[in-house]
Amino acid sequence: MSSSLTRRACSLALLLTSTLAPAVAAAQAGSPEGTSGRAVQARLLGETTVPHKLAFRNTTVGGLSGIDRDPCTGEYVFISDDRSNIQPARFYTARLDVDTDGVHSVDFTGTHPFLQPDGAVYPSPALADGKAVDPEEIRVDPRGCDFWWGQEGDRPGALGTPVVQPSIQYAAPDGAYRGQLRLPANYTITSENRGPRRNQAVEAFTFGSQGRVVTSAIEGPLLQDGPEPDVENGALVRVTQQNRSGRVLGQFAYPLERIFAVNDPTSPWGPDTGVPSILAFPDQPNRYLVLERTWVAGAGYKIRLFDATTRGATDVRNVESLAGQPVVPMRKKLVADFDTLGLSAVDNTEGMTWGPALPTGERLLVLVSDDNFTPEAITQIVALGIR
8 A cells, every 4th residue: 555545544544433902801711611621731741852953864953833743654743944044945754752751752754845836845035036935833634644834924024025925735745735725814914004914924723623624823913903912911813713625614812911021122122922833622623722932032931821712702704803892702721831840941832732642641742842043042842741
């Protein structure tokens, strides 16, 4: 049997066997699945670090901003957010030795560039002429185990620079282009003061309901939905549920936390916050783990994991602007603040995936941090037990 048929057969077998802006209504208290639901708990199992700029098959490992587990192979797949500046935009496969005693090893097994419809690799932004991509998230399709990947596109920072629209594409396990998902109209980058902010578009998506539903999150608030979070107020970001053909099933407002510290006034960089990853609960189609990542100059990173639900939230797909609107946002509850987990360092964590069930009755959750190819940051693999 060919490797493709093996993957598809395996997949088929698997299928068978808060702080809000003042104008927004406060989220309801209690567990995201209702006041009688059990709160999710997380504990640290272990961590390890991938060597900085590890050389692997003529590529530089780094910028790992997304991770997923391939149910057809048992391996993990990572996406690099290299915009083809170092090597062509690409992904990696790896074997992870992880159990309740920690993360014992990370062994890379393969890498492939993502290919355009014509079979060419993606060019660097300097040579792209509107064809550049900004890879951020990767998921393995539970129906056939193709690799779906999200990229943020680019809102031009200067006149004359081409707009690059965000996208969720799907590729064969060798990187060959197979198509893309039609995204909601309000995810479109426009020349007006509407749509996603620069570098705050599609950074997070997940499969739910055994692959029937694709849920994506915009990293930060759309321009028309109000300002970015500050130390006093949070903001609302849009979370969209679609079927596999792109039909919108619902869109909801997720309440992003306010900035946790005052930015160093001498820094040329302002705070950076958003949703870099979202993960559906396998058996609860309206429930998600949501990762929030914030960086503040002089204070470092704040990484928090929330349990959130769309149940009871207002469907905002037809709400042009969330600013000042009395919508009911998604409810959420804190699962883990990484400052309290006992990690050796809290870095730029951007990706997460479910692993297999553990003998303790917990579910394995594996997370990865994006080192941005800089020596000041690390590629950290963290394993949590979720109960």
